Amino acid sequence: MNFQRLIGASTCVIAVTGGASAAVLFQDNYSSFASGNLAGQGAYAQIGTNSTNPMQVSGGQVVIPGGTVAYQDVIRNFDYTFADGNSLFVATLLTVHGAPSFDANSGNGSAYFLSPRMGGFENGRIIAKTTQNDPTKYLLGLRATGQSANPIVFGTQELTFGQTYAVILAIDLVAGASNDIFSLYVDPVSSRPASTVYVSQVNAGTDPANPFQGVRLAQFASATIPRADVRFNNLVLTNDFSDAVAAVPEPATLVALGAGALALIRRRKKA
Numbered sequence: 001m002n003f004q005r006l007i008g009a010s011t012c013v014i015a016v017t018g019g020a021s022a023a024v025l026f027q028d029n030y031s032s033f034a035s036g037n038l039a040g041q042g043a044y045a046q047i048g049t050n051s052t053n054p055m056q057v058s059g060g061q062v063v064i065p066g067g068t069v070a071y072q073d074v075i076r077n078f079d080y081t082f083a084d085g086n087s088l089f090v091a092t093l094l095t096v097h098g099a100p101s102f103d104a105n106s107g108n109g110s111a112y113f114l115s116p117r118m119g120g121f122e123n124g125r126i127i128a129k130t131t132q133n134d135p136t137k138y139l140l141g142l143r144a145t146g147q148s149a150n151p152i153v154f155g156t157q158e159l160t161f162g163q164t165y166a167v168i169l170a171i172d173l174v175a176g177a178s179n180d181i182f183s184l185y186v187d188p189v190s191s192r193p194a195s196t197v198y199v200s201q202v203n204a205g206t207d208p209a210n211p212f213q214g215v216r217l218a219q220f221a222s223a224t225i226p227r228a229d230v231r232f233n234n235l236v237l238t239n240d241f242s243d244a245v246a247a248v249p250e251p252a253t254l255v256a257l258g259a260g261a262l263a264l265i266r267r268r269k270k271a
């Protein structure tokens with residue numbers, strides 16, 4: 001079930017709910033993007049010098065094929081001042097079709113496929129690896145920064161290759177040093193306190209610096225750190241957790257709600 005196809009093409013939604021400060025900062029619907037190179041469409045641009053095998057949009061999804069050769073990375077640019085005491089949420093519908101082996105990146109390898117970029121560094125790196133005993137399952141991992149103080153931490157809930165999940169990365173900036181919190185949610189409910197944290201890490205390294213610059217989609221790989229095979233459907237940045245959940249509804253929930261949900265979504269979009 002493709003949520004974006006249900007509601008039709010929409011490249012950007014600015015929604016203000018629950019108070020003046022809550023806002024969807026950007027919401028990209030890849031089904032309105034032309035199939036082909038992602039860089040150059042919307043606010044997406046190549047980052048770094050590697051232009052090999054440009055990142056592709058196909059059928060309304062961003063495609064990152066698995067492999068062991070580094071390809072082009074792309075950033076979704078968005079400049080934003082992100083102050084202590086505030087939270088940001090990056091949400092996507094994620095489908096992982098393959099991932100490095102359980103042991104391949106259990107250390108400080110950095111084969112992340114998605115990460116916000118702040119102050120020139122990738123903070124909040126999302127990683128996947130196959131489970132130890134079931135080749136049809138994988139685990140998501142998280143790394144607050146690329147610093148050695150922050151080894152990759154993996155969740156324990158096994159996810160299924162080929163299944164689409166609503167994934168939200170939460171970043172909570174806390175006043176003081178080495179205390180900012182990065183958390184992953186998988187198929188959360190709209191209330192953050194009622195949602196289960198999949199995995200989290202307190203940044204033990206240097207605090208992220210302003211500005212928030214956007215979200216990097218990475219096709220990094222090497223002979224020792226292979227790349228996961230992933231698809232992104234929708235990419236959302238918001239400062240409100242419930243907005244993030246609403247922007248990337250868990251697919252099974254949408255199927256269960258059926259036409260009623262569709263009608264509700266249409267009414268909300270017209271409002």
Ligand SMILES: [Ca+2]
Nearest residue numbers: 174175176180
């Ligand atoms: Ca801090």
